[in-house]
Amino acid sequence: MAYRLPSMVWLRAFEAAARHTSFTAAAEELGLTQAAISHQVRSLEKQLGYPLFERLPRHLKLTEMGRAYLTPVRKAFDELSASTTGLFGPAGETVLNIRVPVSFGVLWLAPRLPEFCRAYPNIRLRLHSVVWADDLPADRIDIDIRYGHGSWAGFRSELLFRVPSVPVSPIGSHVSRPADIQEENLILIMGLEDYWLRLFERTGLEMPTHRQLVTVDTSMAALELVEAGMGHTIVLRCFAERFIAAKRAQRSFDMELPQDNAHYFLFREDEKALKPEVRLFRDWIMEEAASA
Template sequence: MSYTLPHLPWLRSFEAAARNLSFSAAAGELHLTPAAVSLQVRSLEEYLGFQLFERLPRGVRLTDMGRAYLPSVRKAFDELSLSTAGLFGSKGDRSVTIRSTASFAQLWLAPRLNGFLDTYPEIEVRLFTAIWADALEADQADIDIRFGDGRWEGFEVEPLRKEPSIPVCSPSWLERAKDPGALAQLAQQQLIHIMGCEDLWTRWFRAAGIEDYRAAKGIQVDSSLIALELACAGSGFALVLRSFAEPHIASGRLVSPFAGELAIEQSHYLLLPEGETRPRPDVLLFREWLLETAKSA
């Protein structure tokens, strides 16, 4: 099969110039002169028949066509880098640093991480966590895993997992209540609230048809990890993501006392910092593995 494609050096110059918004910065990265980068970009524009950059007194700015073309070019380079690293390995230090919310790292990622380590034993994984991921500097990690609405400036954002929340409690609460109505009353008085998700219980009770629900103060915690441990200890009812609760339910430490699930707008996302360089091949390998694992989980 014959492919009609622009010359690879033209595309490399375009991608580097678009990322840096500067022919000079792209030239330094590619070990070329600014004039050579400008010529290659101009050659690409003539080949395509469209202007990709607006030339400004200081730097350049992508045109609408340039912005539309850039994601495809980046994806092509990422996939080429990914397959090369997967087949032949990478040169130099092979590592990937992941920053994640503590709950996701312990309850979802850690039980599955061995799948990546078995496939790529030569890549060193560095995983560190925080309750509030936004509090850490963006340049401390190759990959961020965050929970929220997907709107973070300075990052390339990809949806990772979207799932509902379910209520859970210790089996001991089932023994205390004599019927579902009594259990619902107990739940209203013994709630565990996760900071940032305080409205979920209100939405849950309303969806369950309990209109006279009055939000109880209950226990305030800053992560699903603590909420689950408190629930296991019989300290109250927690409302957590389904995948976080499932291992505890399977082990018998928790039960899901009410039928149904609560759809939530927020979800987990994979973030790559936007910067002057594209992600290293090992970072792309981890991203690919993580997206595929999340899809099949």
């Protein structure tokens, strides 16, 4: 089969110029002159028959066709780079170190990972599950997933998803409204202890103080205690779904608590360009998160 492909040199110049929005910066990265990068991009535009950039006084701006073309070009480079490293690299594989909160890793990410591994068998994943984000040095991590406000020193962040929290009860519990839980045992999660207070305040009820309160450090542990009949908890809806679908727990009642915090994809600020395997994982997890 004959492929109508432009020069890889031209495509590389286009991708670098698009990433930096500058021929000069692209030239510095690739070790060429600014004139050489400009010539290569013009050659590409001539072959394609479309302008890819608007040449503005101080920077470049992708045209609509340029934006559309950049996505498959970048993905092709990423997959080619990852495959080359995987097949011919010294270790025969690319290793991606991912730090995730325990509950996110077990309840949300793990069920979805087989799809990524089938698509990119040459990328070996190392998942580092942590309760607190600083449990592992940042220099050992390629990707960081965190739950919070979206701003962390030394990192750039991209929103994965924001979902509400829901109350969850043991199977067979006879509760249908917040007042029914006032006389029950409540399970709190460290750092998220205000969930129950907010729920009761929204319904004009007092936070019970005479019932047994159990505090755990993860949503996963809270759900396990609910399954054991220990009491009721409030967790993010995306965490509760697996337990509810497996009939290991049930929704207490039809009520959701909106959350300001969210899950974010983080990478270090000092990385000028993401490694190909990091970009592949980011693109994949963003697609998954869009349906969360």
